[in-house]
Amino acid sequence: MNILFLSLVLILAIASLTTQKSVSALIAFGLMMVLLGGYYIYLDEKLLGLFQIFVYAGGISVLMLFGITLIGTDFPPTRERPFAIFLSVAFFGLVTTLFMSHVSQLPHHATTPSNPSLFSDSYGDFVIIFALIGASLLYATIKMAKLLQSQRGQDV
Amino acid sequence: MFEIDMLFAFGLFSIGLYGVTSKKDFLRIFFALEMLLNAVILMLASGAVHLGATQNIPLAYMVIVFATLEAAVGILIFALSNRLTNKVIPDTIGGIQ
Numbered sequence: 345m346n347i348l349f350l351s352l353v354l355i356l357a358i359a360s361l362t363t364q365k366s367v368s369a370l371i372a373f374g375l376m377m378v379l380l381g382g383y384y385i386y387l388d389e390k391l392l393g394l395f396q397i398f399v400y401a402g403g404i405s406v407l408m409l410f411g412i413t414l415i416g417t418d419f420p421p422t423r424e425r426p427f428a429i430f431l432s433v434a435f436f437g438l439v440t441t442l443f444m445s446h447v448s449q450l451p452h453h454a455t456t457p458s459n460p461s462l463f464s465d466s467y468g469d470f471v472i473i474f475a476l477i478g479a480s481l482l483y484a485t486i487k488m489a490k491l492l493q494s495q496r497g498q499d500v
Numbered sequence: 501m502f503e504i505d506m507l508f509a510f511g512l513f514s515i516g517l518y519g520v521t522s523k524k525d526f527l528r529i530f531f532a533l534e535m536l537l538n539a540v541i542l543m544l545a546s547g548a549v550h551l552g553a554t555q556n557i558p559l560a561y562m563v564i565v566f567a568t569l570e571a572a573v574g575i576l577i578f579a580l581s582n583r584l585t586n587k588v589i590p591d592t593i594g595g596i597q
Binding site for chain 1: 501502503504505506507508510511512513514515516517518519521522526527528530531532534535538541542545546548549551557560561562564565566567568569570571572573575576577578579580582583584
């Protein structure tokens with residue numbers, strides 16, 4: 345079952361990158377995210393799965409659709425960089441080899457109990473870094489929105 | 501099961517890497533970036549389920565939050581650069597003043 349789910353995810357991922365039509369590519373991307381969310385639910389991580397479906401298939405896909413409507417759906421065909429496929433295949437081969445040679449050494453803690461203060465216990469030291477990254481991204485979003493608005497004002 | 505999940509996550513990451521490095525338009529680059537982040541989320545979720553590393557799940561939520569903000573910034577950069585240069589292929593943009 346999980347192989348079927350994940351194979352479909354990979355097929356849709358390739359389709360979203362290779363389909364010429366933008367809206368079709370976006371639909372493939374959205375379906376991929378729904379399937380990934382479904383897979384997390386299948387893995388019994390229900391909240392993560394629902395979060396994935398709502399945020400990715402709902403929010404980000406619609407955000408990209410909004411971008412497409414701003415720019416238009418016509419994207420000129422581009423020439424592929426010759427090293428791109430080689431790089432990705434080489435990366436896959438390297439990481440898979442490294443993982444397979446070290447997978448037996450991974451610790452298993454399957455009986456770890458769920459902990460309500462898991463985040464603060466595990467990532468308490470990193471909260472400031474997370475907050476800084478989030479705040480800088482939020483600042484960049486607002487700044488870009490203002491720039492876009494002022495640019496529109498100049499055009500009008 | 502964990503090995504299968506990880507192999508598929510590596511596959512998804514490789515597809516994303518291909519999308520980022522190949523000469524594509526802005527939209528495909530966004531898709532590829534989201535695939536990279538989703539491969540990481542898949543690894544974290546799989547580690548949490550199969551290895552019992554439940555501390556991965558909050559990190560997966562953080563990655564989703566950052567991915568959302570990154571997409572918002574990216575779309576706005578995309579729209580602004582398109583408005584300034586009227587181009588959708590990053591390589592063809594000479595420079596934004």
